[in-house]
Amino acid sequence: MDRSDDLDRKAAMEKRVAERLAARAAKEAAQAQQAEERTAADVTDPSTYMGPADTRSGQPAEGGVVGAGGRGKIDGLAKITGRAIFADDLKLPRMAHAKVLRSPHPHARIVSIDTHEALAMEGVLAVVVGTDLPTRHGAIPVVMDETALALDKVRYIGEPVACVCATSEELAWLACQRINVVYELLPPVLTIEDALDADKPAIHEWRRKGGNVLRKVDQSYGDVDAALAGSDLVLEESYEYPASTHVPLEAHCAVAAPSDEGRLTVWSSTQNPHYMHRTLTRVLGMEQASIRLIKPDVGAGYGGKCDTFCSDILSAHLARLLGRPVKMAMEREEVFYAHRGRHRTRMWLKMGMNKDGRITAIDFKAWADGGAYSSYGVVTSYYLGVFMPLPYRLDNYRFESTRLYTNHPPAGPKRGHGAIQPRFALEVHLDRMARALGLEPADVRANNLFPPDSITVNGLRITSMGLPDCLAQVREASGYDEKVGLQDSGPFKRGIGLAASAYMCGALHPIYQTDTPHSGIQLKIDRSGRVTAFTGTADCGQGSNHMVACVVAERLGIQPEMITVIEADSDLCPVDLGSYSSRVTFMAGNAALHAAETMRSRLVTAVADKFGVQPEDVLCCDGQYSAGDQALKWTDVIELAESRFGTLGATGSYRPPKIGSRFRRQSVGPSPAYSFTAQVAEVTVDEETGIVTVHDIWAAHDLGRVLHPEIAMGQIEGCVYMGVGEAMLEEQRYRDGVMTTPSILEYRIPTVYDTPEIHAILVESHDPEGPFGAKECGEGPQLSTVPAIANAIFHASGIWLTHPPFTPEKVLRALRQRDLQRAREAT
Amino acid sequence: MLPLPSFSLLAPDRLDDVLAPLGQPGVRLLAGGTDLLPSMKHRLFKPATLLSLSRVPELARIEPTEDGGLRIGAMATLLGVRQDARVRAGWPALASACATVATRTIQAMGTLGGNVMLDTRCLYYNQPAGWRASIGGCLKAEGSVCHVAPRGTGCYAAQSSDTVPSLMLYEAELELLSRRGSRRLALSELFSADGRDGPRIERDELLRAVILPPPGAVVLHRKVRPRGAIDYGMLLVAVRRQGDGGSAVISALGPAPVSVRVEQLGDLAQAAWKASNPLSTHSWSSTWRKHMVRIEVARAVAELTTPRLAIAHG
Amino acid sequence: MPDEIVLKTTINGESARLLVPANRSLLDMLREDLGLTGSKHGCDVGDCGACTVLLDGQPRLSCITLAAEADGRAVRTIEGMAEGGLLHPIQEALHRHVGAQCGYCTPGIVMALAPLVDDPDQAVDDETLREVLGANICRCTGYTRILSAAREVLAGGDRQRGRAAGAREPSDGGTA
Numbered sequence A: 001m002d003r004s005d006d007l008d009r010k011a012a013m014e015k016r017v018a019e020r021l022a023a024r025a026a027k028e029a030a031q032a033q034q035a036e037e038r039t040a041a042d043v044t045d046p047s048t049y050m051g052p053a054d055t056r057s058g059q060p061a062e063g064g065v066v067g068a069g070g071r072g073k074i075d076g077l078a079k080i081t082g083r084a085i086f087a088d089d090l091k092l093p094r095m096a097h098a099k100v101l102r103s104p105h106p107h108a109r110i111v112s113i114d115t116h117e118a119l120a121m122e123g124v125l126a127v128v129v130g131t132d133l134p135t136r137h138g139a140i141p142v143v144m145d146e147t148a149l150a151l152d153k154v155r156y157i158g159e160p161v162a163c164v165c166a167t168s169e170e171l172a173w174l175a176c177q178r179i180n181v182v183y184e185l186l187p188p189v190l191t192i193e194d195a196l197d198a199d200k201p202a203i204h205e206w207r208r209k210g211g212n213v214l215r216k217v218d219q220s221y222g223d224v225d226a227a228l229a230g231s232d233l234v235l236e237e238s239y240e241y242p243a244s245t246h247v248p249l250e251a252h253c254a255v256a257a258p259s260d261e262g263r264l265t266v267w268s269s270t271q272n273p274h275y276m277h278r279t280l281t282r283v284l285g286m287e288q289a290s291i292r293l294i295k296p297d298v299g300a301g302y303g304g305k306c307d308t309f310c311s312d313i314l315s316a317h318l319a320r321l322l323g324r325p326v327k328m329a330m331e332r333e334e335v336f337y338a339h340r341g342r343h344r345t346r347m348w349l350k351m352g353m354n355k356d357g358r359i360t361a362i363d364f365k366a367w368a369d370g371g372a373y374s375s376y377g378v379v380t381s382y383y384l385g386v387f388m389p390l391p392y393r394l395d396n397y398r399f400e401s402t403r404l405y406t407n408h409p410p411a412g413p414k415r416g417h418g419a420i421q422p423r424f425a426l427e428v429h430l431d432r433m434a435r436a437l438g439l440e441p442a443d444v445r446a447n448n449l450f451p452p453d454s455i456t457v458n459g460l461r462i463t464s465m466g467l468p469d470c471l472a473q474v475r476e477a478s479g480y481d482e483k484v485g486l487q488d489s490g491p492f493k494r495g496i497g498l499a500a501s502a503y504m505c506g507a508l509h510p511i512y513q514t515d516t517p518h519s520g521i522q523l524k525i526d527r528s529g530r531v532t533a534f535t536g537t538a539d540c541g542q543g544s545n546h547m548v549a550c551v552v553a554e555r556l557g558i559q560p561e562m563i564t565v566i567e568a569d570s571d572l573c574p575v576d577l578g579s580y581s582s583r584v585t586f587m588a589g590n591a592a593l594h595a596a597e598t599m600r601s602r603l604v605t606a607v608a609d610k611f612g613v614q615p616e617d618v619l620c621c622d623g624q625y626s627a628g629d630q631a632l633k634w635t636d637v638i639e640l641a642e643s644r645f646g647t648l649g650a651t652g653s654y655r656p657p658k659i660g661s662r663f664r665r666q667s668v669g670p671s672p673a674y675s676f677t678a679q680v681a682e683v684t685v686d687e688e689t690g691i692v693t694v695h696d697i698w699a700a701h702d703l704g705r706v707l708h709p710e711i712a713m714g715q716i717e718g719c720v721y722m723g724v725g726e727a728m729l730e731e732q733r734y735r736d737g738v739m740t741t742p743s744i745l746e747y748r749i750p751t752v753y754d755t756p757e758i759h760a761i762l763v764e765s766h767d768p769e770g771p772f773g774a775k776e777c778g779e780g781p782q783l784s785t786v787p788a789i790a791n792a793i794f795h796a797s798g799i800w801l802t803h804p805p806f807t808p809e810k811v812l813r814a815l816r817q818r819d820l821q822r823a824r825e826a827t
Numbered sequence B: 001m002l003p004l005p006s007f008s009l010l011a012p013d014r015l016d017d018v019l020a021p022l023g024q025p026g027v028r029l030l031a032g033g034t035d036l037l038p039s040m041k042h043r044l045f046k047p048a049t050l051l052s053l054s055r056v057p058e059l060a061r062i063e064p065t066e067d068g069g070l071r072i073g074a075m076a077t078l079l080g081v082r083q084d085a086r087v088r089a090g091w092p093a094l095a096s097a098c099a100t101v102a103t104r105t106i107q108a109m110g111t112l113g114g115n116v117m118l119d120t121r122c123l124y125y126n127q128p129a130g131w132r133a134s135i136g137g138c139l140k141a142e143g144s145v146c147h148v149a150p151r152g153t154g155c156y157a158a159q160s161s162d163t164v165p166s167l168m169l170y171e172a173e174l175e176l177l178s179r180r181g182s183r184r185l186a187l188s189e190l191f192s193a194d195g196r197d198g199p200r201i202e203r204d205e206l207l208r209a210v211i212l213p214p215p216g217a218v219v220l221h222r223k224v225r226p227r228g229a230i231d232y233g234m235l236l237v238a239v240r241r242q243g244d245g246g247s248a249v250i251s252a253l254g255p256a257p258v259s260v261r262v263e264q265l266g267d268l269a270q271a272a273w274k275a276s277n278p279l280s281t282h283s284w285s286s287t288w289r290k291h292m293v294r295i296e297v298a299r300a301v302a303e304l305t306t307p308r309l310a311i312a313h314g
Numbered sequence C: 001m002p003d004e005i006v007l008k009t010t011i012n013g014e015s016a017r018l019l020v021p022a023n024r025s026l027l028d029m030l031r032e033d034l035g036l037t038g039s040k041h042g043c044d045v046g047d048c049g050a051c052t053v054l055l056d057g058q059p060r061l062s063c064i065t066l067a068a069e070a071d072g073r074a075v076r077t078i079e080g081m082a083e084g085g086l087l088h089p090i091q092e093a094l095h096r097h098v099g100a101q102c103g104y105c106t107p108g109i110v111m112a113l114a115p116l117v118d119d120p121d122q123a124v125d126d127e128t129l130r131e132v133l134g135a136n137i138c139r140c141t142g143y144t145r146i147l148s149a150a151r152e153v154l155a156g157g158d159r160q161r162g163r164a165a166g167a168r169e170p171s172d173g174g175t176a
């Protein structure tokens, strides 16, 4: 580097420092004011870590890392070079392979299982059946209804029945075909009606009550009936949202190996290693400390890898039994049976609105086909209802949701868990009512929004709220206001539609009762200056590793690439509850901030003492700690601090605030913060064929604060993509309990041709409790996509579609009805 | 890993060595493998011997015929065919049909011969082995009922090759070869009325080349599929203009493509619609697929009669 | 007739002689026999593109290609893309644009796109780019960042190899 470069660089840096000092002063003033405005009453738990005040405001972060783009993510190189190691890439000496035989019947009693032939095959090491592992488990401890292999009954086609372990995968597969199972067929329960019918056989006959209703939730706030009666307009409509599934490109896989002293190491492609750790312990009857659970690189999950699967339990069990490593990798078909995808949901919505567009009341019912096991179904039953009062002011709300058992593969948490379906209904309903009243739907939305720092009628606490900005930005970017006035003639009709939504940033309550932190992090600094962050978080592609590095780097004044993130290894990393409910950035980010802050204060103390200044006068950025004209580079800072304090390490943790709610039963749904999205879709409807083309989607998402722009936009784009799939193509279809879509060829996820131009817009609202103000952006943006498309189809063709996916056949049918209606009106 | 069933592999580099074992029990030809190998992974076929054609260079040649037509070797890849300047100039609908097969990667692997000889397809047949067990198989494999027409005795699995409709309208012939010699078969004679029966060539024959007569025919190819790539057609249409009249071939609706011919082009869409009888061999509705026959043919006709195209096709 | 075959092939520039079962797919040979696990099983039957490798320079779905096809031919996998330790331009751009989220589709996508970049004489229009990418499913990204990365490389004319494959962004902290 030549000298002039050096000088430029120095000048630029000085300028930046000056700017930051000025910014800091402004920031402090702003904070003082904010602090006064905030009601501290919400937060009663002193151990909750939400970062020092200067990480919580809108001012630029001093290290220049937060928000900086144009760089990859720290684990990006491993992924583009093929070096990333996924579970199926692991190969250990003497590793054996397990495969399962699956049920061909939706509902049947197992009369006998003859494994002799399989066992006799050369190379077969073991055969396991349900009774070998009879302990029930479940994602939510209050309903443990699942076993690794079917015990006495099969409850869906594709349920694992017996398992073979052999010296090769091929052999294990062949041996499975030689297992002879005799079944006694039982009448299957395949529809929502049948599941509600108390006379139909109980799928879980051992449950003492409830028949095939896993959980029914009903809640009521305000006076819905009176408010509806007094509304200018009331609209009632039924909706049905189809079952869909995640299709992570990596199939589920686990490898288990015995290690020292009777311990077991398990590598699993999971999103929730901590919950799995507990489940394995339970089912295998081992001490939790005897299992080391590691999550290698994971080929995405989107909610599909939150549960513990047969592959996890069986590989662990067999490794123990045989004393050698065992791998169980699912085939693509099996991933469809493992499912845990979107619940097919029938909904009924009645809503009142006044002439000015004010929403008066919502009455909502939902019935969800949950399949044969509960998975996270108890949570689903709440999520179907509790988020409806967001983001529009609503004083009267009632919902009733029922999560049912049927003989389909188990549904579970898919991106936007439980909230996708009601949001679709609500946003379409809202458009329809606004139009019926001659109001612009986008304005109706904007006028109904909660202001920041509000409490919903069901006790959800909204803090930051950037939806007004999101709405304004998507309208502007898409040209919505002009386009909404246009109407095509001819068979090709262009249309534009808008929708908005809200989602949570992690749950206040974990799935089991505890006062321990939801997320922990440990930092260690090597004398070389390299920082290692040990975290329990489970990156499945969303970028949580980079998030941790970014937060720590920002606080320590170094670059993220100086940080090695070691994640999700129970022997090395503190617990984090997992990648679900959009909790990671908010919770693990806060834990990371906490640890970094602790570390920083030590470093800064050492430096300040050496410089003879106050700690707050030390500026940490670009790998340099400075005050006035004194400066120390990072490695010298480390040496100084290590000499002063000994080995450098710090821990951080996060536990959500104990937000007092008026409603005791409201334990599922509340989150420390909510993210908001507004989307506009532009489509063409070909009225001759019924084919809808989605051209563009503009998605503005309030993510609190941008930590890394490309990663954040990527999350939004991924959400929109998945939403487009659900709107246009994807449906888990069944015929008599047989899923007709168990392949990537039949279950059609969008290719590049089926994906619209996605315009992601990042909106910052600076959440008071998020790390540097950040909130989630990995699930919420999917909520608006389907209704935005439905509303655009209405704008194009004047048809309201209530059953995604919007296949040409459904569109044509609706167009015919429209024409009949128009003809009737004309006469 | 989805293992392939075990087999022995023969990969001769001389045509004679291909012909020798052909016709022996358990021997099956392997071209690009993009149809056969997925089906074998699903245990639909368990041939004892695979006889690979990929090392016989002469089978991949594309060369003009004496009368000004084109002889496309069975092993020419779909990508090679669609990129061939002669094909693009003289038989553009074939080029565009090749371009709609699956994906470009698959087009670079799959061959024209394999495409013409494609196994018929059905929602209840082209599925993993365990899945088929759960429905007890069907007439085409392992079972005794048809899930599409449960009271019927036939199989309606659909001929889904993208190139067939336009090749038929170009009046393509197949050059078949066996130890016994060589013969020609009109492409339109290849297909069976039952989805189980497969292409009507002898067991010891292979498809050596597809012969296109001299250019001149004005043909258009259209494909209806759920997604913009990867998917097989759920309706394939080719339309040819012949003076005031014209003909259409409608495919992917049943075991054999359906041809219709009319004196007035304007009647073609209606005639094609009448002649089409899709069954639920595809996950998308057969009512809608039938509806689409009329529209696709009408749109093709409209395109064929716009002045721009008429000129381009001379 | 033999159920095993001997094949001589070149893999990422290194010649290899292998004995594999006749029913081995190229993907399983790479992953199981050679430990080249960068190529992925996504569907195993040709539907997703995760297993794409180059055979004599052409993208191929290795899950539905017999290992025997590699006999006498050159195979290139994702492990061989960063030549001399320098990333292929498409890798470099994908990294910068964060075109890989979970990264499971990424090796296949790199292998599908690389030949477009490697032929500098070939002008690649957007339609061709989409057509090539149409063979590969990515469930994470909505393709947006993959397209922007590819467009940048193809438009740049600068189809040169980029940064070191093991590189981390030079850290000011480390070098200051």
Ligand SMILES: Cc1cc2nc3c(=O)[nH]c(=O)nc-3n(C[C@H](O)[C@H](O)[C@H](O)COP(=O)(O)OP(=O)(O)OC[C@H]3O[C@@H](n4cnc5c(N)ncnc54)[C@H](O)[C@@H]3O)c2cc1C
Binding pocket: A745, B028, B029, B030, B031, B032, B033, B034, B035, B036, B037, B038, B053, B074, B075, B078, B100, B101, B102, B103, B106, B109, B110, B111, B112, B113, B114, B115, B116, B117, B118, B119, B160, B161, B162, B163, B205, B206, B207, B208, B230, B231, B232, B233, C045, C046, C047
């Ligand atoms: C994901 C996916 C999507 C697809 N989508 C489409 C699509 O949209 N449209 C479409 O048309 N096809 C599609 N295909 C099928 C296939 O790729 C093409 O049809 C291809 O052209 C088949 O050629 P091949 O060389 O691979 O045939 P192979 O699989 O090698 O052979 C196919 C059949 O033909 C026989 N055969 C091959 N060559 C000869 C010969 N010379 N003489 C006699 N018999 C022979 C074989 O024995 C076998 O029965 C798809 C395949 C996949 C995996």
Ligand code: SF4
Binding pocket: B121, B122, B123, B124, B125, B138, B139, B140, B141, B145, B146, B147, B148, B149, B154, B155, B156, B157, B195, B281
């Ligand atoms: S049409 Fe009937 S018999 Fe033929 S493949 Fe389909 S289900 Fe089987």
Ligand code: FES
Binding pocket: C040, C041, C042, C043, C044, C045, C046, C047, C048, C049, C050, C051, C052, C061, C062, C063, C064
């Ligand atoms: S794994 Fe080969 S195409 Fe999916």
Ligand code: FES
Binding pocket: A249, A299, A300, A541, C099, C100, C101, C102, C103, C104, C105, C106, C137, C138, C139, C140, C141
């Ligand atoms: S990055 Fe996850 S599938 Fe593409």
